[in-house]
Amino acid sequence: MQWTKQNEQTVYSNRWFSVNLADVALPDGRHLDHFLIRMRPVAVATVVNEANEVLLLWRHRFITDSWGWELAAGVVEDGEDVARAAARELEEETGWRPGPLHHLMSVEPSNGLTDARHHIYWADEGEYVGHPVDDFESDRREWVPLKLVPDMVARGEVPAANMAAALLLLHHLRLGQDTGP
Secondary structure, three states: OOEEEEEEEEEOOOOOOEEEEEEOOOOOOEEEEEEEEOOOEEEEEEEEOOOOEEEEEEEEEEEOOOOOOOOOEEEEEOOOOOHHHHHHHHHHHOOOOOOOOEEEEOOOOOOOOOOOOEEEEEEEEEOOOOOOOOOHHHHEEEEEHHHHHHHHHHHOOOOHHHHHHHHHHHHHHOOOOOOOO
């Protein structure tokens, strides 16, 4: 069953996002108004060191009034390469410059409401270059053992779905061994 957008108009816009209203035709011929949020792509990155520890940020999100572990992330600027944006965000928010980045996954965290696409990268090496420029983005930055990730996600300590998915995939790639017969 496919919905078809008939038209779309911007209701509000700023440099971060726009709120649009679409006229959507349903397969049975009915129409409905559907609000949506158009956003720039988001670049996300982390480093996993030789000890299989992942670099995370502990931060508060005022919108949900919740604390949780996250990866460094931010919007991709106009004309900016996504991987370069991920490396920039990691360095700005953690003080660590990543080595060569590997694409981990791209996800749409809320594709029923927004077209935001999050591109997540990781590096298996990094260099500490100094105190983070954007240290206001998190309360602290820590190297957390990947083996703890599944329990952290289960306890709700990684509240953002895109971050939880990325960390679980990193856990699987780095630690998940086929232990079957």
